[in-house]
Amino acid sequence: MVQQARGGAVGRRRGVDGVDPPYLYPDYKATRLRAPKEPLIILPKTLSDTTGPAYGRGPIGELDSDLTRQHAGEPLGERIIVTGRVLNGDGRPVRNSLIEVWQANAAGRYIHKLDRHPAPLDPNFSGAGRCLTDNDGRYRFTTVKPGAYPWKNHDNSWRPAHIHFSLFGEAFRSRLITQMYFPGDPLFEFDPIFQSVGDPKAQQRMISSFDLETTEPEWALGYKFDIVLEGRNATPMENH
């Protein structure tokens, strides 16, 4: 029997309560007219959500994971390597799974036509990449560190530097879009999108860590960012 969730549309209860932000978070103004307010309906587990697209696009090219080599010249900015593992709820690697990323350039400007921030575009940087995880669930991107940028949420509002991550995982229910932040950013406490995740421990899981081992001498600084998706391997998949 399907039950209606209590307490309105606070958001789905991924894993432990409080992992995901609520739909309505008034400090983030755009949620006010876009957050559903009716109670969510609990969807019993079926093949419809324990299956999902493996990856939703054509072949991945070698340059797709190197955002610094997609144009004739090199982009300006601090060259970085971002790497980590994608795991499921059992801590097992999510293999051969698509990751899509996008970000602002080093000056804090997106290539998107609606970004009006008066910071320069970089003709050598588009800020979009993709790759597949390997057998250990590992991924790796080369890029430049994105800049912080202003937005119009409230007076003097700035987004902390971040890279957007889109992941499919093993099933429809494991689909996740999130943002990776950089350690020690002074803007965290002023950013309603970051703060919408109420649990400080969950907030920490969105922040990458500087990693000297990933750092390549005289080339690029390294950051590690592991991602844990909904879903366990105890699906029918394990029985075949």
Next chain:
Amino acid sequence: MSPELTPSQTVGPFFHDALLDEDRSELVSPDHLKAIKIEGTVYDGAGDVVPDAMVEIWQANPSGRYNHPADDRHDLSLDGETFSGFGRSGTADGGKFSFVTVKPGPVHGPDGRPQAPHIMVSVFTRGLLQRVVTRIYFPDEVERNATDHVLSSIEDPAVRETLVARDEGGVLRFDIRLQGEGQTAFFEFEE
């Protein structure tokens, strides 16, 4: 001990060059004999269109088979080619999204009985800190819809209706209202 999940964050306004650089709104050719067209508009709580959303769909093939290793019940192919079951559409054109696909067959429900044919839907947009999840059901499936375990668990017929597409002369219309009067029914997953 299980690792702790990574929280969701909004897709933001600037995803188009990364996520919509390839058109994935046609799961089959519009010339396909079984092709159906699904169209809709995403609205906010003020009734305004949402032109910066991304709508994704996931569905079984006409035999009711998902293209996924957890499902090996029937033939995966559609006319000898793999049917991916995945689609993605932006809403830059006045909040409108569209898909060309085939109608999925019924898949098993939690009690072993077939579910009515349906398509899983995710909506991402600026202002949604996590996606919303809904389902598209089909207007020509009155009997199966009446016994579907999800639809029949919703007591308010008006809420149930938000999950059934409307047949508008060969095009299936499925509008998505994020908030307010006539809000679409959205789901959370059973643990």
